[in-house]
Amino acid sequence: MKFRFSILLLSILLAVSAAVSVAEPTPSAAYNRVLFPDRRCQKAMSENSTRLGASPAAAECEVWSEACSEAVLKVARQSETAEWLRGIRRKIHANPELAFEEIETSRLVREELDLMEVNYRYPLAKTGIRAWIGTGGPPFVAIRADMDALPIQEAVEWEHRSKVAGKMHACGHDAHVAMLLGAAKILKTREHLLKGTVILIFQPAEEAGNGAKRMMQDGALEDVEAIFAAHVSHEHPTGIIGSRPGPLLAGCGFFRAVIRGKKGFAADPHRSVDPVLAASASVISLQGIVSRESNPLDSQVVSVTSFNGGNNLDMIPDTVVLGGTFRAFSNTSFYQLLERIEQVIVEQASVYRCWAEVDFFEKEYTIYPPTVNDERMYEHVKKVSVDLLGQKNFRVVPPMMGAEDFSFYSEVVPSAFFYIGIRNETLGSTHTGHSPYFMIDEDVLPIGAATHATIAERYLIQHD
Incomplete structure (x- = not known):
């Protein structure tokens, strides 16, 4: 009897061990917890997709609705997601790397993409990455973030200040990378809803060296029909989206x-x-x-x-x-x-x-062409922003004499570039880019992630 009981106990233990071992290879416990707080919800979604060919959410978002926007914002604004975004941004900020030297930044991006089980191609332009989420087929829409820092000594005293003498993320590219990774995380949870493929471009050397040009030479825009990108701006309060049709940057x-x-x-x-x-x-x-x-x-x-x-x-x-x-x-x-x-x-x-x-x-490679927004792509950004964040949180902005190498993409495919506000006088987030006192209001990160993700998903839905 004791022997039989022992065999029975051993069998139970082996079964439990096998169940645990099957569960362990999930991409990231933190990732799945953030996106599916209730694992039963994830299972139900999977079963519905298998049985019906599409989940109820898919049918609801065939035509974008307020509920779809709320679903994206809900994921982006979860406390776990916001904390993860801040952590990503702070790691990059503390370890700034100049043009074509973004080795550790690129490694961090690839590690996060691996945890999400997002496919990518690397390297492009030495340290750049082209990742993709969706069906793998057309249409293809791209979102871009730049990764490089500036040769500036940081003067902001805070826990996560630059650890590298004479180098600083003084233009917000650390935030751009974090927001694009956040968009990747959101899009991955909604991959079954995507009506095409979203290309995620993590680009080196925006500040110097025409990284965009090098990325294109290495195939970053292959099959891409439209491209979008954002830049943080101290000109606007946190979370305000700003853009304009036609010439935006010189x-x-x-x-x-x-x-x-x-x-x-x-x-x-x-x-x-x-x-x-x-x-x-x-x-x-x-x-x-x-x-x-x-x-x-x-x-x-x-x-x-x-x-x-x-x-x-x-x-x-x-x-x-x-x-x-x-x-x-x-x-x-x-x-x-x-x-x-x-x-x-x-x-x-x-x-x-x-x-x-x-x-x-x-x-x-120091000549940058003007950044000119395609009118249809601008209207897309405007509609997404208004539907997602409200009419009062979108502004038509004047052209600026600053320059951006996103302009090289805009010469090749229809594109739209927009600003996302980070101004917060209480925090001291008031200094212009390229200042040693530059800092950002990190509350912008979930908003930027949700905006990127929605721009991409809705483009695929509404693509003609």
């Missing part, structure tokens, strides 16, 4: 001109060829390009920001180097500025018997 270029003359004593200027005079005339003449050659209704900028010559007060130098930036909201205006900057500097130098050459750093 094309941006830089120039460096070397003007050569003949060195000589300042007391005998007739024996020299003065490049200081030639460079000064060039600076004055450059201001006339915008003020006298450009349409006043077509905003453009030419700014000279550096001027370096000799350091001997008694000598006329043989060389002066000047440089600056130029901006415009259309490719036509942008490249017209580029052409005229070179002409003005070279010709003005020749007037003063000097010789000049102008470098626009095209080989270093």
Whole structure:
């Protein structure tokens, strides 16, 4: 009897052990707990999908409704999800990496995607990732986040400040990555509802090096029909979405001109060829390009920001180097500025018997085209934002002279770029990007995740 009882007990223990071992390989206990607090709900959804071909939720969201928006927001705003998003963002913030050096950031992203059982391709553009969720077939819509930090020493005193001297996430890219991972988590729970495939692009080197261009060269936009991206903004209160149709951000270029003359004593200027005079005339003449050659209704900028010559007060130098930036909201205006900057500097130098050459750093990938929102994609962002967050939480914003390498994507496929507010005076989240005092209100993270996910899912539903 004892022997039989022992065998029976052993059999029970083995059965329990087998059941546990089957449960253990789930992608992430935390992941499943956040998305399915009640495991019976997950099982019921699975059984309904198998028996009926689609869950009741799928039928309800064939046409997007308020209930669909509420379902997405409910997942995003769960305390466990919000805590996870903050943790992701803080890890990245404490370990900033510059352009094409985002090794640890990329590893963290891949680890999270692995836990979600999201497929991806890596590497693209050295550290970039292209992941996908959905049917695997068309239509394909992309969402993009940039990953790189800036060469800035952080001045914000807080627990998760940068651990790397001279490097900081001073433009919010840590938040962008966290929000896109949050969108991936939401979309994965709703994968059975997706009417196509969502491509998640984690891109290196937005700040320098044209990471978008390199990602496209490596196939990031393969089959993609539309692409969306967000940028945090201190211009708007936390959670406010802002965008506009048409030109949103300017094309941006830089120039460096070397003007050569003949060195000589300042007391005998007739024996020299003065490049200081030639460079000064060039600076004055450059201001006339915008003020006298450009349409006043077509905003453009030419700014000279550096001027370096000799350091001997008694000598006329043989060389002066000047440089600056130029901006415009259309490719036509942008490249017209580029052409005229070179002409003005070279010709003005020749007037003063000097010789000049102008470098626009095209080989270093520092020219960014304008970011222009497709009108239909903008309207999609606007409708999603209003339905998800309310009319008062969407704003039409003016164009800005800042630049973004998302513009390279917008030249290839219909796109929309939008801002998401992080301004919170109480927290001190008021400083502009690229400031050593830059910080964000982390309450934006669930909102950004939900907005990304809804933009993608609704695009697939409403795709024509």
